[in-house]
Amino acid sequence: xxxxxxxxxxxxxxxxxxxxxxxxxxxxxxxxxxxxxxxxxxxxxxxxxxxxxxxxxxxxxxxxxxxxxxxxxxxxxxxxxxxxxxxxxxxxxxxxxxxxxxxxxxxxxxxxxxxxxxxxxxxxxxxxxxxxxxxxxxxxxxxxxxxxxxxxxxxxxxxxxxxxxxxxxxxxxxxxxxxxxxxxxxxxxxxxxxxxxxxxxxxxxxxxxxxxxxxxxxxxxxxxxxxxxxxxxxxxxxxxxxxxxxxxxxxxxxxxxxxxxxxxxxxxxxxxxxxxxxxxxxxxxxxxxxxxxxxxxxxxxxxxxxxxxxxxxxxxxxxxxxxxxxxxxxxxxxxxxxxxxxxxxxxx
Numbered sequence: 001x002x003x004x005x006x007x008x009x010x011x012x013x014x015x016x017x018x019x020x021x022x023x024x025x026x027x028x029x030x031x032x033x034x035x036x037x038x039x040x041x042x043x044x045x046x047x048x049x050x051x052x053x054x055x056x057x058x059x060x061x062x063x064x065x066x067x068x069x070x071x072x073x074x075x076x077x078x079x080x081x082x083x084x085x086x087x088x089x090x091x092x093x094x095x096x097x098x099x100x101x102x103x104x105x106x107x108x109x110x111x112x113x114x115x116x117x118x119x120x121x122x123x124x125x126x127x128x129x130x131x132x133x134x135x136x137x138x139x140x141x142x143x144x145x146x147x148x149x150x151x152x153x154x155x156x157x158x159x160x161x162x163x164x165x166x167x168x169x170x171x172x173x174x175x176x177x178x179x180x181x182x183x184x185x186x187x188x189x190x191x192x193x194x195x196x197x198x199x200x201x202x203x204x205x206x207x208x209x210x211x212x213x214x215x216x217x218x219x220x221x222x223x224x225x226x227x228x229x230x231x232x233x234x235x236x237x238x239x240x241x242x243x244x245x246x247x248x249x250x251x252x253x254x255x256x257x258x259x260x261x262x263x264x265x266x267x268x269x270x271x272x273x274x275x276x277x278x279x280x281x282x283x284x285x286x287x288x289x290x291x292x293x294x295x296x297x298x299x300x301x302x303x304x305x306x307x308x309x310x311x312x313x314x315x316x317x318x319x320x321x322x323x324x325x326x327x328x329x330x331x332x333x334x335x336x337x338x339x340x341x342x343x344x345x346x347x348x
Contacts, residue, residue, distance in 0.1 A: 191218065
């Protein structure tokens with residue numbers, strides 16, 4: 001990746017999203033780490049009808065949320081009070097990464113970002129009545145599709161001006177003196193603007209400049225900022241202090257990001273995480289020398305075909321975003337390295 005010329009400009013969000021949507025609708029973003037749903041094929045999940053009305057709304061607790069059902073009792077969506085992420089039901093997609101795992105995730109979950117946080121009664125607003133049917137029918141890339149545009153073998157995606165905004169991501173440059181078997185073999189500190197190779201000015205005026213050796217790379221929290229911030233439009237800031245939107249490091253996102261804290265850090269793996277939904281952010285304490293500090297984060301995909309709760313994150317040993325089991329099984333349960341380090345969860 002480092003051999004690509006570094007672009008000098010930054011595309012507008014309109015350019016980025018329009019380009020991604022156009023590629024997806026043309027069927028170009030398929031066949032590397034995931035398989036797209038069979039749009040328009042009779043009998044496929046894409047034929048599930050999208051109701052334009054007749055919804056029934058249920059209130060649930062822990063966390064407080066609104067569940068939307070169709071007239072036939074199908075769950076269509078879940079909206080959590082205080083969170084901007086919308087979990088929608090759509091055509092089933094298959095997520096896989098054959099090079100690193102035999103596990104497969106098949107899911108009808110589509111995760112999108114609303115313009116503001118959900119609150120009880122929002123379903124009665126004009127905005128919701130206009131937005132919801134369109135959101136259910138929307139097949140442009142959601143948070144999962146965007147995340148996998150940086151996975152194992154993903155092809156490069158470029159704007160008309162040549163800026164590469166998608167494609168297989170690395171974790172970071174090699175650390176001198178570290179063995180290939182070390183979890184510190186590749187350096188962290190690569191943020192979304194390093195991957196893009198362009199400077200970035202945050203809302204407070206702070207301007208950050210990419211490092212040449214980090215072009216095409218994102219560490220775990222940088223990957224979350226690349227997906228949720230740069231691509232999906234969630235606000236970001238440059239520090240780890242409280243602020244508007246996503247802070248920089250995993251521990252700061254876990255404790256200071258907006259949204260809803262689902263699982264607090266008790267210093268040990270959660271005994272029950274049944275409240276997790278696809279799209280939730282999950283956090284880990286995995287540094288052998290500092291076992292109690294949050295130092296890794298990822299996005300929860302849902303159960304794989306073995307029934308194991310699987311997540312997706314950018315990792316040093318895998319050298320980039322992965323749902324695979326290289327140097328640690330990417331599941332939240334069991335005796336594995338990451339499962340034993342699992343500590344917190346948040347819904348943005």
